[in-house]
Structures are given as structure tokens and as C-alpha cells.
Amino acid sequence: MSALSMSAEVWATEGGTEGGESGFHAPGLGLFEWKPLFEIGPFGFTKPMLLAVIVTVLVVGFFWAAFRRPQLVPRGAQNVGEVLYGFVRDDIARSVIGKKGDTYVPLLVTLFFLIWIMNLMSIVPVAQFPVTSRIGFPAAMAAIVYLIWVPLGISRQGLGGFFKNMMFPPGLPSWIYPILAPIELVSNMFVRPFTHAVRLFANMFAGHLLIALFSVAAWYFLVENFGGLFFVGILGFLMAVVMTGFELLIQALQAFIFTLLTAVYISGALEAEH
């Protein structure tokens, strides 16, 4: 309760709401702005960065500990690590790329678990902030994926072949190509990395905003201003619980989709799609 009240006051007074007048102020963009915890020169280290460091240590530490001394018959952490690795390798890499995608499984495993645990920070108490709702993190991951599949495609299909296969898929009536080629070029080279990053970012942004909105509503109508509208507070509390459960699904789903699309882009680069 104290963490909720403290953060509700933060939401109600700090960024995202206007002035200090009483009344219900829905959380806005300020919910995602954090003052630095400490500063090193011009570089401020904020809470999302701290959470990102913690998540990285957790994920890397778990897999490192799981496969430190691999046994033929796995036990304990290695067992869990093998199940997790096997899930990404079988359901994502092999089903999309095939067996030759095994070289890219480490990348996919890293992306999947980093994104999933970063998303999970949204509902972990005390943290309560999805790291991937700061555009920098999904943008960096999408940039890495982009810088992998484009050079890969160019090196496998040749510079001319890569663009020819992308812009002029075979088997279409010839009058369509002047319209289709620019659309395909822009769609694949520019829109793809953008939507790849923004899909993850927007899902986490919207989810966090919704949970915050319902929690602030519950706090305001039940505690701060208990009056005739208290049923709104009860509704807000129930919706906050429901949205938290829904976010559990969306977090895992978005991590899965990001990784699946990475595998799809890599597979499209390894061999021309048509």
C-alpha cells in the first residue's frame, strides 16, 4: 500500500499532470520520464537503465550458471536452461529458418529472454516499469537485427540480387512492377525496422499507461477523495488486476513476436523468398 500511495503521489504531482490543484489527473507522458539516480558528468543514470542492467545480469547470469559445467544428463538449472533454449531453437529458429538457422539461435535466445524479462519488470513490485517502454531499448535491438539481416542478405544474394529479389518478385503481371517496386523497397528497408521496434515499444507503453491509469483511479476514488464515486475506485482496482494479468500474456507474446520476426527476416535474407 505504501509503494502504491507513494507512486500515486508521484504520478499525481510530478510529470504528466498539471499544477498542484486537487482533482483527478490521469497519468500521461510524464509517467515515462525519470530523474537520474546519479550523474557522471553529463550522463545521467536513470531507473530504466538500472533495471536494464539488472535484467541483463539476471539473464546472462542464469544461462551462464546453467551451462557452466554441462552434464550429459541435465539436472537443475541446466535442465531449465535446456528447455528454454530448446523452445527458442525448435519453435522459433527451426520452424522458420530450418536447421541451417542453428547459427542464429544464440542471437534469438538472447533477444527473446532479454525482451521478456525487461517486459516483465512492468509487474514486478518495486521495479514496476517495463524497460522496453523507453524507445531506446527496442530501437537498439531492432537496429541490431536490421544490421544483421541486411548485410546477410546482400552477402548471400549479391547486392543487385538482394534488391532485385525484394523489389521484383517473380510471377506477377509486368505492369504492376513500377508500382510495386518502390512500395516493396520502402516497406522492407525502412518500415520494417521501424515497426519491428515500435510494435514492442507501443505495446509496453500502452500497457504500462493503462495499469497506471486504473491504479491512480482506484487510489484517487477510494483513498484520496472517498465520496459518492467510490465505485469508480473499485472498478479501477479490478481493472488494474485484470490489466496486470493481461500484461503477463502480452509481455511474453511481444517477446515471442519480436524474436519470431527476427527469424523471419533472417530466413528471408538467407534465401530469396520467392
Add this chain to the structure above:
Amino acid sequence: MLAEVTGSVGSIGYGLSAIGPGVGIGIIFGMGVQAIARQPEAYNLIRQNMLLGFALAEALALIGLVMPFVFGP
């Protein structure tokens, strides 16, 4: 000015941008359920493709949700 829309135009933008994905996601899951009913043993394959299509369609609605924040309140 004959007519002017004031206030939270971003909300109107999001509402408009959610029409298409709403229809699209409904079609995706409707056909997915039909496919599962016709061939229950293909459930995993169908579910994978269903979720992939759902995420691609929902991305458009979510970009519509985020754009008003990008271009400033």
C-alpha cells in the same frame, strides 16, 4: 473557419486507426478458430500463424496510439 476540431484530436486519430486492425484481428482469429475446428491436429501450427498475424495487425493500432504522444500534446 467553417468548422474546427479542437481538444484531443489524438484520441480521434487513435479511434480511427483502431478500426482497421479491429476488423483484421477479428478475421484472423475467426479464420484461425475455423481452421482449428476443421483440423484439430494442426493446432500448434495454426496458433503460431494466428499469433504472428495478430501481432502484425495490432502493431498498426498501437502505432496509432503512440503517434499523438510523439507529435506532442
